[in-house]
Amino acid sequence: MRGLEGKVGVIAGGARGIGAATAERLCAEGAKVIIGDIMGDMALATAKRIAKSGGTVIGTYLDGTNAQSQKDIVALAVKEFGGLDFFHSNLAGGTGGDSDALEITEDVFDMSVAINTKSHLLATQAALPELLKRGGGAMIYTSSGSACAGAPVQPAYAMTKTAVHALARHVAAKWGPQGIRANVICPGLIMTEAVEMYLDDERRAGIMAATPSHRLGQPRDIAAAIAFLASEDGEFVNGQAWHVNGGKQMRE
Numbered sequence: 243m244r245g246l247e248g249k250v251g252v253i254a255g256g257a258r259g260i261g262a263a264t265a266e267r268l269c270a271e272g273a274k275v276i277i278g279d280i281m282g283d284m285a286l287a288t289a290k291r292i293a294k295s296g297g298t299v300i301g302t303y304l305d306g307t308n309a310q311s312q313k314d315i316v317a318l319a320v321k322e323f324g325g326l327d328f329f330h331s332n333l334a335g336g337t338g339g340d341s342d343a344l345e346i347t348e349d350v351f352d353m354s355v356a357i358n359t360k361s362h363l364l365a366t367q368a369a370l371p372e373l374l375k376r377g378g379g380a381m382i383y384t385s386s387g388s389a390c391a392g393a394p395v396q397p398a399y400a401m402t403k404t405a406v407h408a409l410a411r412h413v414a415a416k417w418g419p420q421g422i423r424a425n426v427i428c429p430g431l432i433m434t435e436a437v438e439m440y441l442d443d444e445r446r447a448g449i450m451a452a453t454p455s456h457r458l459g460q461p462r463d464i465a466a467a468i469a470f471l472a473s474e475d476g477e478f479v480n481g482q483a484w485h486v487n488g489g490k491q492m493r494e
């Protein structure tokens with residue numbers, strides 16, 4: 243892909259799953275990457291593994307719901323690698339207790355807002371000034387097909403993911419003229435460590451049958467789309483939400 247060699251990026255929520263696969267792909271494209279995660283030890287271990295195969299990468303602790311922590315990870319990118327060219331705001335969580343609109347507690351809802359919405363705003367506030375200093379760059383937010391689906395469970399997850407689309411469009415509209423691109427990736431079901439844990443054979447077969455591309459999604463499928471959006475090949479894509487799901491959910 244064009245224009246990733248030597249570029250500097252942060253992956254927030256990159257210790258495992260989609261974030262880790264994205265770090266691996268971006269490093270393979272020659273980017274320099276900081277992996278941040280609330281599971282700091284795992285972020286370190288993932289960075290170590292990628293560095294072993296030649297990647298330029300640092301793992302560190304990040305609490306994405308904390309403004310100072312987001313500022314710190316951007317400062318680390320600037321200190322270690324000289325600036326910032328893209329920020330992949332990928333972290334998510336807080337789905338325990340996200341039952342339905344009648345049963346969900348305020349605490350569960352507030353936690354979902356903090357992790358799945360506020361963290362993306364804080365990431366934007368931390369990253370944008372540095373991206374602007376470079377004359378532009380990419381914000382890439384991970385949402386979910388759930389944001390557009392309509393499901394009988396997890397209303398907070400769907401609501402808080404949907405909010406990220408509005409944030410990306412705002413960032414694209416306001417700072418696009420200064421070279422900022424802000425886009426959203428909506429993965430379908432992707433076989434990450436977390437998903438593998440609960441998916442039984444019957445569900446697996448059902449999903450495959452309902453997916454026109456006729457296979458299960460892998461973290462590398464999302465990593466490829468994110469690498470494209472971070473690269474110069476993606477320079478005319480702005481303010482969009484991309485669904486990457488093998489056709490299981492078809493959107494305009």
Ligand SMILES: NC(=O)c1ccc[n+]([C@@H]2O[C@H](COP(=O)([O-])OP(=O)(O)OC[C@H]3O[C@@H](n4cnc5c(N)ncnc54)[C@H](O)[C@@H]3O)[C@@H](O)[C@H]2O)c1
Pocket residue numbers: 254255256257258259260261278279280281304305306307332333334335357384385386387388428429430431432433434435436437
């Ligand atoms: N895997 C799927 O099927 C799927 C489908 C749709 C959307 N997504 C989205 O893709 C993204 C990655 O998902 P994944 O499947 O790799 O999940 P994952 O749980 O493996 O990765 C999320 C990472 O975020 C980290 N994290 C959580 N809270 C944090 C915080 N406050 N600060 C810093 N890090 C924090 C976790 O420790 C974890 O490493 C998420 O945004 C998720 O909602 C995944």
